[in-house]
Amino acid sequence: MRVTVAVPSANDALITVDVHEECALGDLRAAVLCEIGDAAMVERLATRGRFVREGRVIEGGLDRTLESAGIGENDVLVLESDAGGGGSGSGVGVSVEGQMAELRGNAGMMERIRAMHPGLAAAVDRNDATEFQRMMREVTSATEARKRAYEEYAALASADPFDVEAQRKIEEAIRRENVQHNMERAIEETPEAFGQVFMLYVDVEVNGVALKAFVDSGAQMSIMSVTCARRCGLERLIDNNFAGEARGVGVQKIIGRVHQAPLKVAEQFVPIAITVLEKENDIDFIFGLDMLRRHACSIDLKRNVLVIGSTGTELPFLSEAEVGKQMGVFSNGGDAGDTVAKSPAPANDSGEQAPSSATTSRPDEEKISRLMALGFGRQEVINALESTGGNEEFAGALLFG
Template identity: 40%
Template sequence: MKLTVLTADERIVSLDVEPDELVENLKAILEVETQVPLVQQQLLFNGKEVQNTMRLNAAGVGEDDLLMLVSAPTPSSAGGPAPSDLAFNPDGSAVNPIALQRHLRGDPNVMSQLQQNNPELAQAILSDDTEVLQMLLRRQHQHRVELQRRQQQELDLMNADPFDVDAQRKIEEAIRQKNVDENWEAAIEYNPEAFARVIMLYVDMEVNGVPLKAFVDSGAQSTIISKTCAERCGLLRLMDRRYVGIAKGVGQSEIVGRIHVAPLKIGTNFYPCSFTVLDQPDLEFIFGLDMLRKHQCSIDMKDNVLRVGGGEIAVPFLQERDLPIHLHDDKRLEEFPPATELSQTEAKVQRLVELGFDRKTVIQALTLFNGNEEQAASYLFGGF
């Protein structure tokens, strides 16, 4: 596993050792790298000295962890920071964050490596807000602890009895979840548009001289108008009540009649249109497949317009800001479950980003807590 050791003279030593390596052997390697005699070395991890007879994994040291190498206190070292000032608390925060900041800022090489490998930590060290530094140190420590926990769980599963059905089921689920997580991370990186909210297609139209926001839906077999909307447009007097029935789709609604023809204005042109009238107050007007075909319409996503009459008229699709609140997708989707868990995750990401955290950190926090938004928020605010 890879370790980083920060020395008292502000050097960074990168090492690759076995997880069960003796601390004494690690110090022997450091003696060669730093010229500090083994007997004068104090190796600190999370604010505590690790003893020579301990093994690294038994001391809690894991992949990519940071250790502090300091010399035993001597009278000549009184001019520099005490080893305890550069130590860490059990929660990962610095015992003396101001001393740690000064110590790290004093070495351009250290700061250069941090800016390359851990830019968020480097920025916190350069800032004057020690609370931000402490929160980040705790957060990264918690992430390391959780990573070690997961690695230990995976190790336990791999060492389990191969004939234990429950153990094999857990291994299968762990592999499946890992594949899902990798697929999700790849989608976040390479196809972020898949997580964006899709605004439905609306255009401005006029029915019998009354302006409406028409929902263009090629999946609707008929053009539909609600009874209340038809009344507002002055068309109820033309409704043929012989055409009653039930409209079935995602749900079902009562058909109360049909309006055989009425003027529909799209852009600057007028077109004859027929409507199925539904007794559904939350629906206003759907421009369906029957009229899309009749008037030779095409949905042009490249130019974001609805073309009518073979292209003689082109009207733009409306932006979300142009729609009344009751037509926003958030309100429409309240009636139906989300299509995938990914849409739920993206909603959580957006809510946490709005609290002031960067997107990458939010995704890491949600991944760390298996999508639990409250725990991720507490973690981001330094509550752990």
């Protein structure tokens, strides 16, 4: 439902918030404070603010829900400062520590704050009152700056409606506002989209060596790092005639190809061809689309299994605990999970796509620049990289999706 909150002490601001009827008063207050541009006022209302309706203070404390307080659709409340220091009568004045505790107890609100203001969420998680207050001031200052910039652009346009530069700035401000509203709506309706998705791994054996294979239908070839190839005793079988470069958003050297190696899935053995890359990755072995097609595999997410059609066997996908969080979400730079898009050709004449090399001293900035070159804004790119644990390929897919 929609509730409007008037804040007389903040230039009579009127703030409309979409909330659930089970939302607590404390959560409503936190949402309102994020929209106020006066940092000092935010701090005062955060510790001594109380809600008033029809001239009467709403009793019962911050844990009371809107429904239990009799607040309904399109109701108007007033958020005012308790000048008396938050006496026991109001029941809503709490310390900064108390406010952080309330936020920690509300998973939905924390999910929203974590997506929009990660620094503020980190301060709440650490129970750092000083950092929390500093971040609140930053958030409110940023809100104030956006409003001030929009007012300046509007004033320019009003003075000269035909000023192309002013119109361009207003258009950009409106675009950013629409993006912000779109993100807020997504956080409310599909918060799971802002979490990290654990990737698909299965237990296999290559030439008798147990491996955790990353199942990637977006990788055109099944690939392995040269270190893993040595460990599996396959180095002597690498055909260097298939050496070349794998090109995509980055460049990586292909040192050759193992034309056939024994792959054990469940209790069955199947032949597999492997392209060997020079660069060391977090992932040793990627089970790509070439072998998925060759063995008529199906990724069954409902049952959480990989079905090997050629053998009639099934492999359960591994849990995060079985694989390890860092490996599963590519938190160590993300290059390991990038995919190869074209098969290699002999004698250095390949047109493949592969993981970015990320070998310079500033790999993160390089990833940002490459994705921005595709037509996306810097902040969009940064948000996409953060959402995918730094994985450039998945960030690109997220942006295009």
